[in-house]
Amino acid sequence: MAKERVALAYSGGLDTSIIIPWLKENYDCEVVAVIADVGQGEDMRAVAAKALATGASEAVVSDLKDDFVRNYCFQALKAGAIYEHKYLLGTSLARPPIAKAQVEAALKHGCSAVAHGCTGKGNDQVRFEHAYQALAPELKVIAPWREWKLVSREDCIDYAEKKNVPIVATKTKIHSRDKNIWHLSHEGGELEDPANPPLDSTWQMTASPQAAPDKEEVVEMTFEAGTPVAINGVAMDPVPLLDKLNEIGGRNGVGRVDLVENRFVGI
Numbered sequence: 001m002a003k004e005r006v007a008l009a010y011s012g013g014l015d016t017s018i019i020i021p022w023l024k025e026n027y028d029c030e031v032v033a034v035i036a037d038v039g040q041g042e043d044m045r046a047v048a049a050k051a052l053a054t055g056a057s058e059a060v061v062s063d064l065k066d067d068f069v070r071n072y073c074f075q076a077l078k079a080g081a082i083y084e085h086k087y088l089l090g091t092s093l094a095r096p097p098i099a100k101a102q103v104e105a106a107l108k109h110g111c112s113a114v115a116h117g118c119t120g121k122g123n124d125q126v127r128f129e130h131a132y133q134a135l136a137p138e139l140k141v142i143a144p145w146r147e148w149k150l151v152s153r154e155d156c157i158d159y160a161e162k163k164n165v166p167i168v169a170t171k172t173k174i175h176s177r178d179k180n181i182w183h184l185s186h187e188g189g190e191l192e193d194p195a196n197p198p199l200d201s202t203w204q205m206t207a208s209p210q211a212a213p214d215k216e217e218v219v220e221m222t223f224e225a226g227t228p229v230a231i232n233g234v235a236m237d238p239v240p241l242l243d244k245l246n247e248i249g250g251r252n253g254v255g256r257v258d259l260v261e262n263r264f265v266g267i
Contacts, residue, residue: 004029006113007106012047014156014167015117019144021163030057034171037063037097039181054165064100069238072183078226090183099131113140120146159212182240205250212253
C-alpha cells in the first residue's frame with residue numbers, strides 16, 4: 001500500500017526542520033514540504049533543497065507576497081488592527097494565507113493530513129487549524145509539539161544533531177524568529193525574562209538609535225481609499241512599496257517595539 005502523505009508547513013527553521021524526520025519516524029509517511037514566501041527575504045530554492053535533503057518527498061514553493069500584502073496587511077492597516085495598541089499582528093496575519101496555500105498543496109499532492117510546527121501553548125496552532133477546518137475539514141491535523149517528548153529548544157537542537165539535520169540555531173544562539181515583509185519578531189534566549197533588554201545582536205533589520213542618522217528623513221506617503229500607493233510621489237505596487245519602507249525605516253531605526261506577552265517584537 002502507498003504510504004500516507006502529509007503536507008507540512010515548512011520554513012526551514014529549527015522546528016519544521018526536525019519535523020520532517022520526526023513525521024517519517026513516527027507516522028511512516030511521505031512528507032510534502034509546503035514553503036510559503038511571505039517576504040521573509042530567504043532563497044526559497046535553498047529552503048526547498050534543504051527540505052528534500054532532510055527527507056521530504058516533495059517541496060512546493062508558493063509565492064504569497066502580493067496576496068499577503070494586498071489582502072491581509074493592507075486590510076489590517078485600513079482597519080487600524082493593532083493588538084493591545086502595540087503589536088502590528090505580523091505573525092498572525094501571515095498564518096491564514098500560509099494555511100490556505102498548504103491546504104491547496106495537500107489536496108493537489110494527494111495528502112491525507114496537514115502538519116505545522118506551532119507549539120501547544122500559543123495562538124498560532126489555532127490560526128492554522130481553524131483555516132484547515134474551514135477549507136478542508138477532511139484533512140487530519142498533526143501537531144508534533146502536542147505529541148512529541150521534546151520539551152525545549154535545546155531538546156530540538158539535540159534531535160536535529162541526532163538526525164543530521166543542518167540548523168542555524170545553537171544552544172548559545174537560540175532565538176526563535178518569525179519574519180515576513182510586514183515584521184520580524186523575536187523570542188527565546190535573553191528575552192525569556194521580560195526584565196532583560198534585548199542584546200545588540202538580537203536586532204536584524206533596524207539600526208540602533210546611536211547608529212541611525214542624526215538628521216531626519218522626510219517620507220511622503222500617498223494613499224487611495226486607505227491603501228498606500230506611492231512613496232515620495234513615486235507610484236509602487238504593494239510589495240516593492242513595503243520593501244522600500246522597510247529599507248527607509250531600517251536605516252532610521254524605526255520599528256523597535258515594546259514587550260508584549262514576554263515576547264520582544266519589532267524589526
